[in-house]
């Protein structure tokens with residue numbers, strides 16, 4: 082029998098069977114290795130093959146090949162990875178212009194990562210009820226900037242319901258991974274979309290009492306029979322681990338689009354002569370903060386890989 086992994090604690094898993102029943106299962110034998118050095122063999126979003134050993138006693142026997150998965154380093158130093166979630170159709174980046182103020186570093190990191198995984202991304206601006214006309218104008222500029230890069234965007238207010246029906250139509254039939262900084266309204270949005278009261282319960286901190294980084298697990302919620310939301314905590318240390326610094330430029334769609342006009346085919350758009358990309362940022366055709374984030378991530382990858 083097949084089932085969808087909706088929760089993982091590391092030792093047991095909650096599984097949604099095809100008819101919607103939930104069971105708990107354990108891994109007993111050795112699972113076919115996936116070739117990833119991860120701390121968790123099975124992740125939320127995985128489709129698994131199950132067998133029932135006795136009443137209420139289920140075993141995970143196999144993992145159906147993943148369409149994709151997102152990972153992060155298990156700890157800051159280790160080479161091991163932690164699979165955050167698998168089989169994602171849409172990545173949703175939840176941000177707010179204010180309360181809290183948008184962090185472009187976080188947004189662009191997410192966008193680069195999902196671009197690298199080939200997962201479509203929807204950027205949702207929440208709390209638009211709080212915005213003045215001036216701020217709404219600024220939002221329009223931002224939307225057109227990211228829109229020109231090819232990203233899909235939506236503005237909503239979870240509080241007064243603006244845009245929520247539209248959002249429901251965009252996610253229908255999909256498994257969506259939702260991430261956002263604390264305070265942007267992720268729990269409120271999960272509640273609004275699932276009709277459940279899951280707020281706060283899932284607000285697990287990324288750090289334990291000693292301030293050590295702990296592994297927090299994603300959790301999957303059901304909107305309807307075919308639509309699922311995965312709450313992905315701890316995405317600050319998300320991504321950028323699986324790529325070479327020379328590849329990074331390809332995950333900035335606006336760079337990729339213009340790179341054919343650079344003098345050198347392997348131009349990194351940093352200080353090469355005849356670069357067609359850097360000038361587009363310098364003369365404000367493209368937002369400068371995107372370029373700053375590119376340089377920032379580039380340095381980060383350089384440090385990470387040690388060359």
Ligand SMILES: Nc1nc2c(ncn2[C@@H]2O[C@H](COP(=O)(O)OP(=O)(O)O)[C@@H](O)[C@H]2O)c(=O)[nH]1
Nearest residue numbers: 207208238239240262263264265266267268269
């Ligand atoms: N004004 C306004 N407040 C919101 C909206 N959505 C959520 N909030 C509030 O923002 C705060 C943080 O929300 P929460 O869902 O806990 O955010 P999380 O940390 O991302 O899970 C709460 O006080 C919510 O009531 C919105 O659309 N407009």
Ligand SMILES: [Mg+2]
Nearest residue numbers: 267268281284
């Ligand atoms: Mg929350």
Ligand SMILES: [Zn+2]
Nearest residue numbers: 343348350356
């Ligand atoms: Zn260039």
